[in-house]
Amino acid sequence: MPRFMRISLGVLLLFGADFVAIGPRSCAALQTQDGAGVQSAAPQSASTQAGSTQAIPTQAIPAQAAPTDPRALYEALNGLRPDGARVYSVKDLTLRRDVVSFTFTEGKLAFLEPLGGRVTGAMFSGRGHVIATPHERGERRSLAHFIGVPILDQPFTDAYIRFTDDTASEMQRQLAQDGVEPGSDPQFIAYWTPLVAGLAPTHSLRTMVDLLAADVVPYFYILLQTDSAGPVEVSVDSRREEQVTIGQPRFSEGVRSYEVWAAFPAGNSPVAWTAAFLPLDYRVESTIAEDLSLQGKTTLHLRAGRAGERVVVMELSRHLAVDGIQGEDGQPLPYFQNEELSRRDAARRGNDFILAVLPAGKPAGADFHLQIAYHGNVITDAGNGVDFVGERGAWYAHLGGEHFTPYDLTFRWPKRLMLVATGTESAAHEDADAKSGRWQSAVPFPTAGFNLSEYQTASTAGKPKIQVYANKQLEEAIVGRLQRSSPNDLPPPSMLDRYNNTDRLTGVADQPPAPSPTAALKQLGASVQDSIHFFENVNGAFPFEQLNVAQIPGSFGQGWPGLVYLSTLAFLPPETQERAGLNEWAQSAARELMPYHEVAHQWWGNVTGAASYRDVWIQEAMANYLALWYADSKKPGAHLMTNWLEHYRTELMTKVAGTNHSVEEVGPLVLGPRLGSAKDPEVYNTLIYGKGTWVMHMLREMLRDPNAANAKDADARFRELLRAILAEHQFRPLSTAEFQRAIEEHMTPAMDIEGTHSMNWFFDQWVRGTDFPHYSVKYEVKPHGNGFLVTGKIEQSGTEDIFTAPVPLYAVHVAGKPERLGVVVTTGAETRFHFESRVRPTRIVIDPNLTLLWNKG
Numbered sequence: 001m002p003r004f005m006r007i008s009l010g011v012l013l014l015f016g017a018d019f020v021a022i023g024p025r026s027c028a029a030l031q032t033q034d035g036a037g038v039q040s041a042a043p044q045s046a047s048t049q050a051g052s053t054q055a056i057p058t059q060a061i062p063a064q065a066a067p068t069d070p071r072a073l074y075e076a077l078n079g080l081r082p083d084g085a086r087v088y089s090v091k092d093l094t095l096r097r098d099v100v101s102f103t104f105t106e107g108k109l110a111f112l113e114p115l116g117g118r119v120t121g122a123m124f125s126g127r128g129h130v131i132a133t134p135h136e137r138g139e140r141r142s143l144a145h146f147i148g149v150p151i152l153d154q155p156f157t158d159a160y161i162r163f164t165d166d167t168a169s170e171m172q173r174q175l176a177q178d179g180v181e182p183g184s185d186p187q188f189i190a191y192w193t194p195l196v197a198g199l200a201p202t203h204s205l206r207t208m209v210d211l212l213a214a215d216v217v218p219y220f221y222i223l224l225q226t227d228s229a230g231p232v233e234v235s236v237d238s239r240r241e242e243q244v245t246i247g248q249p250r251f252s253e254g255v256r257s258y259e260v261w262a263a264f265p266a267g268n269s270p271v272a273w274t275a276a277f278l279p280l281d282y283r284v285e286s287t288i289a290e291d292l293s294l295q296g297k298t299t300l301h302l303r304a305g306r307a308g309e310r311v312v313v314m315e316l317s318r319h320l321a322v323d324g325i326q327g328e329d330g331q332p333l334p335y336f337q338n339e340e341l342s343r344r345d346a347a348r349r350g351n352d353f354i355l356a357v358l359p360a361g362k363p364a365g366a367d368f369h370l371q372i373a374y375h376g377n378v379i380t381d382a383g384n385g386v387d388f389v390g391e392r393g394a395w396y397a398h399l400g401g402e403h404f405t406p407y408d409l410t411f412r413w414p415k416r417l418m419l420v421a422t423g424t425e426s427a428a429h430e431d432a433d434a435k436s437g438r439w440q441s442a443v444p445f446p447t448a449g450f451n452l453s454e455y456q457t458a459s460t461a462g463k464p465k466i467q468v469y470a471n472k473q474l475e476e477a478i479v480g481r482l483q484r485s486s487p488n489d490l491p492p493p494s495m496l497d498r499y500n501n502t503d504r505l506t507g508v509a510d511q512p513p514a515p516s517p518t519a520a521l522k523q524l525g526a527s528v529q530d531s532i533h534f535f536e537n538v539n540g541a542f543p544f545e546q547l548n549v550a551q552i553p554g555s556f557g558q559g560w561p562g563l564v565y566l567s568t569l570a571f572l573p574p575e576t577q578e579r580a581g582l583n584e585w586a587q588s589a590a591r592e593l594m595p596y597h598e599v600a601h602q603w604w605g606n607v608t609g610a611a612s613y614r615d616v617w618i619q620e621a622m623a624n625y626l627a628l629w630y631a632d633s634k635k636p637g638a639h640l641m642t643n644w645l646e647h648y649r650t651e652l653m654t655k656v657a658g659t660n661h662s663v664e665e666v667g668p669l670v671l672g673p674r675l676g677s678a679k680d681p682e683v684y685n686t687l688i689y690g691k692g693t694w695v696m697h698m699l700r701e702m703l704r705d706p707n708a709a710n711a712k713d714a715d716a717r718f719r720e721l722l723r724a725i726l727a728e729h730q731f732r733p734l735s736t737a738e739f740q741r742a743i744e745e746h747m748t749p750a751m752d753i754e755g756t757h758s759m760n761w762f763f764d765q766w767v768r769g770t771d772f773p774h775y776s777v778k779y780e781v782k783p784h785g786n787g788f789l790v791t792g793k794i795e796q797s798g799t800e801d802i803f804t805a806p807v808p809l810y811a812v813h814v815a816g817k818p819e820r821l822g823v824v825v826t827t828g829a830e831t832r833f834h835f836e837s838r839v840r841p842t843r844i845v846i847d848p849n850l851t852l853l854w855n856k857g
């Protein structure tokens with residue numbers, strides 16, 4: 001149930017779009033990463049006066065005027081080459097951008113030719129050095145995870161620099177002070193000219209965004225060839241919410257990915273960051289042909305956030321080619337989509353974003369429409385009549401980030417298929433050629449989705465209505481896995497009859513019949529409805545009119561508003577799951593957690609959402625925790641909660657392959673998708689789902705009322721907390737800071753460990769930090785009055801001295817249940833305690849009821 005997260009750094013770094021396209025909440029058992037542009041990053045300096053034109057003396061080259069036509073401007077920027085007549089021999093030239101210092105110790109430096117009097121790039125070869133120390137501990141930890149030390153400190157030999165800030169004049173000033181006269185260096189120019197041409201396109205787009213805007217929102221970017229760490233990118237881009245980024249593009253086994261080593265706001269960042277544009281609503285018309293190709297048109301209703309911006313950056317799958325973009329009066333607008341790539345290359349390494357250029361900047365607050373037409377293939381045939389909308393990329397044009405807006409979807413599709421989409425269905429129609437229908441959101445949605453296949457359906461009685469859509473047959477991949485499994489592993493045939501299936505898979509000779517997923521429909525619908533009733537008790541009323549549950553191929557689930565996709569694996573009985581190669585935990589996850597995790601996302605993800613990539617953990621952890629709580633409540637004797645918490649603890653203590661640190665130490669929850677590196681993609685799942693679940697569990701335990709009359713009342717405070725958050729953030733994103741504040745409004749006196757009515761201690765340690773304490777207890781028992789006095793100390797290690805936690809101690813007796821002695825709030829390496837006990841304890845144990853995450857290793 002891990003959530004699959006699309007990381008499209010190309011867009012991110014470049015255009016200030018959120019790092020993570022938050023999009024559909026997809027929860028993949030197998031995490032996938034969508035890498036993106038490599039030389040993508042567009043950084044920039046946050047200098048506020050930037051935007052000044054840096055005129056370089058232009059005796060040799062006549063100043064080329066910057067074209068006003070966007071495409072001509074883009075081509076002109078792409079055509080800029082190193083100024084071969086002026087190559088400088090530099091010595092100890094320095095640049096500083098936020099916390100990053102560059103020294104160009106000795107070598108050759110040239111600038112790009114100016115355009116419209118403005119210089120936008122430079123290149124260097126020789127010896128140089130970069131040093132950066134992020135202020136924030138979590139970011140230093142992240143650097144250490146990737147490069148072994150919490151500081152970027154690397155010599156480099158080559159540097160490619162792009163900017164719309166005043167970098168050129170800053171360097172020119174130093175060169176002038178040092179009395180350096182430029183000369184020619186054909187070898188240097190011959191080396192850089194082809195590189196410059198290849199690296200230009202993404203920067204041409206980023207530069208163009210600034211040149212067309214009323215005000216430059218500057219960026220600085222540098223690509224360094226380092227001696228030991230390979231290529232390193234540093235960007236300081238004022239268009240991004242976190243301006244400073246340090247990272248590395250990676251290619252591994254043909255897959256592009258991006259590792260963000262550190263990202264944080266610049267020291268002089270604007271107090272309130274404003275998006276250039278915000279979406280107000282979407283209208284999406286889609287026609288799906290017999291061959292499943294899609295022809296679509298998205299009408300975006302947008303509002304200008306910043307005045308004078310002309311370039312609208314949107315996300316759209318690279319598999320959809322834009323046919324045209326129209327502005328307010330139907331006039332065609334210039335646009336850019338994977339300009340430098342052929343159609344074939346675009347599918348392989350293109351970016352999932354497009355840029356449209358408005359004829360003129362809008363005043364802040366003005367609203368307007370854009371219409372994007374496109375066509376392509378985003379629907380995959382998984383075999384045996386199972387089709388699905390690929391999760392990669394976006395099937396309609398939209399702005400990046402998490403926004404709750406109205407959606408109005410219409411579809412026309414082949415008659416042989418059934419279509420299910422987000423929203424309330426109306427205008428269903430069938431003619432000689434195709435079916436059609438319209439789906440509108442009754443409340444604002446964070447995203448919209450659809451799927452279509454040869455479904456069988458069933459619905460439940462009662463409220464809310466659950467409509468289950470299952471494929472008539474298994475997709476080929478699962479059939480293949482079943483065929484490959486050894487006959488010795490097959491369960492007794494009688495167990496397969498459990499679901500009373502009658503369908504037979506074709507082509508599976510000499511095998512017991514594989515079960516049809518449709519057989520489990522009614523049962524699944526009923527248990528989904530039952531889980532909704534459980535979650536309503538915790539979260540408040542179900543937020544949508546009904547819930548559609550649709551099967552999709554693969555091993556992940558997704559929770560859309562009023563629509564849940566479940567992996568085929570969730571539709572299979574345990575015996576078949578086992579034959580399909582799932583281990584014990586994966587089976588339990590697919591059967592006992594995944595369906596309810598996705599149902600819990602109906603609130604946590606679709607009523608409230610993640611404010612940024614740093615807040616994704618809240619939605620995932622809460623969905624996972626609520627699913628586990630529900631599953632545990634259905635099987636009181638099975639100890640699901642305890643078993644999963646112990647399983648997660650073990651996973652968190654496991655060493656990351658090839659390192660001497662545990663998974664828990666990789667990084668704090670607030671790094672979100674950045675925790676999943678190409679090196680160990682599973683780390684993300686273990687932290688966000690495993691540790692995240694523990695964090696929610698610890699909060700619930702602290703809010704519990706042990707003296708409540710019954711178990712339901714004991715959790716009253718936790719339920720009130722969740723309902724309050726969902727009410728206050730209804731159809732709005734939720735940040736980690738807001739989540740913490742809500743807990744502070746509901747905290748008990750015992751949670752106020754610091755006496756400041758703050759939960760900083762908890763969030764600093766468990767959410768923004770990577771502390772993982774280890775405990776041991778030493779004690780002695782003496783008779784005391786009618787009972788016994790237990791005195792001793794708890795030893796805390798594996799954390800910083802300031803780490804503090806409420807550690808419950810229990811006395812084990814010869815007979816009867818362990819008795820709670822009390823809670824020791826630890827500080828530092830040792831914390832002393834004394835408790836009175838009625839009977840003589842035979843042993844003192846730490847937290848037998850799993851209320852605290854600590855390292856037992």
Ligand SMILES: [Zn+2]
Pocket residue numbers: 001002003025026027597601619620623
């Ligand atoms: Zn999820």
